[in-house]
Amino acid sequence: MKKRVVVGLSGGVDSSVAAYLLKEQGYDVIGLFMKNWHDDTVTISDECPWLEDSNDAMLVAEKLDIPFQTVDLSEEYKERIVDYMFREYQMGRTPNPDVLCNREIKFDVFMKIALSLGADFVATGHYCRKGTFEKDGQEIHKLLAGKDPNKDQSYFLCQLSQEQLAKTLFPIGELLKPEVRKIASEQGLITAEKRDSQGLCFIGKVRLPEFLQQKLAPIDGVIVEVPASFSEYKRSQPVFSSEEEKFKYLSTKRIYTKVDGKQVGIHHGAHYFTKGQRKGLAVGGTKEPLFVIDTDVEENIIYTGQGKDHPGLYRRGLFVKNEEIHWVREDLKLAENEKMEVLARIRYRQTLEKAILHRTVSGLYVIFENPQSAITEGQFVAWYNGSELLGSGVIS
Structure with a gap:
């Protein structure tokens, strides 16, 4: 029996090529487009019109001769992402909707739909890789940076769990962006030259103040x-x-x-x-x-x-509350009073910086070797060992 994979076809070049590669590898591939947003009044121009994206996704599925359908997740998206964003901004924090969107929508709601369709795996067009090995008779999955340093998206997946990784494939993680475009072009896929989408996951480019004004009234x-x-x-x-006082x-x-x-x-x-x-x-x-x-x-x-x-703008440390510490590698979790030397980043595309994690009774301190600019509450800090992302947390 062929293993079945449901690919999140977004209408972009990356997921299109992911679907093509899986089909080439002999999987039984199904394309699924997620519709997550209805309100066009706050998007800028037509940067991310879902209709055009869904149409492109459908044409790619036709070209690859794979089944295709659209699922409407806008209700869950509003509840889990948009409402969360409003709450965070209201408290003066800056959320990261893309990280949440992966944790809550793509690898939760969407994954459950995929599994209900008999899928063995879910695949996305993310630039990251997965490694699997055995430890104490248990399979352990590693979340690794994508091979393309300019495109590595491991940071956006920093909240994934072992259960989610076990069911996930990242077909383009070993490729560079130009290679992905070349494959799409050779296969005559309509998305080959399509520009990368900008802005919020699924919503596209929004004017943030206008978007937030739906709930948060302007006040001088x-x-x-x-x-x-x-x-x-x-x-x-x-x-x-004490050490903790210093942290x-x-x-x-x-x-x-x-x-x-x-x-x-x-x-x-x-x-x-x-x-x-x-x-x-x-x-x-x-x-x-x-x-x-x-x-x-x-x-x-x-x-x-x-x-x-x-x-x-500068500070050397940050704190993550106990309930907001997340380990992708649960087997490496720090116990109280333990510490770990890591590389860490506090935003996407930031170069990795040397830091030490210190686990205390109240939570986790991340102390950087060099002061960091604009450490922002509500954003995620992610820590790595080389190219492997080990865990993350919400900056408190």
Whole structure:
């Protein structure tokens, strides 16, 4: 019996080639398109019109001669992703919908539908790889970076579990993007030259303020510029009575008040902004561009600093609460008071940085060798051993 694989056909070149390769490898392939979004009023131009994508996915399935159907997951998507985003932004955190979309939609809701169709595996067009080995009589799956360093998407899959990985295939993980396009072109697939989709997973490019305004009303507040000479930045490190006290100090974000700087402008809602943001402030006349160094949604104030080297942007550590620590490699999970040297990143496409994980009674501290810019609450930190992603957590 051929093994059956359901491929999430998105209407893009990557999933198209994934389906082609699986068919070549002798799998019984079914193409499934996920419709997750109805509201076109907040998308910019026609960057991600689901109709065009679904049509392209259908044409690819026809060309490959595989069965195809569309599933409407917009209700689950709204509940698990969109509502979550609104809640996070309201609290002044910056969520990562793409990571969640993989955990909650593609590898949960979608996977369950695929398995109900008799699938042995689910496959996607992600640029990452899977390795499997045996340990103590148990199969263990490794989530590995894609071979194309410019396209590696392992970070977006940092919340996957062993159960999900066991049922997943990543057919293009060993290929570079130009190779993927070449295969699509040779096979006459309509998606061969199609541009990569931009913006939120499934929604496409949205104007974030307009998107958030559906739930979070605009409310004017002040923009405060904090000078690089601010006394708090000059304070010398205190003496610590314990290791944990030191980790906490390195991971705690600074608290600003209005008097720490000068008012330089007006904004329309602190919850529309995120740390490290440069665009959308509409404040001119500064020697260097202004960057958001913090937002206060309670007081509706945005704190900014001049230049990407402003000390207010940098911090050496971050904290993940117990309930938000996730290990892809559960067999490597740290026990209390254990530590581990890793490479870590706090956003997609950031180069991996040396760090040490410290597990304490209250959670996990990630202390970097070098200070990191714009560590943002609500985003995910992911840690690696070489090219293998071991785990992740929500920055608290």
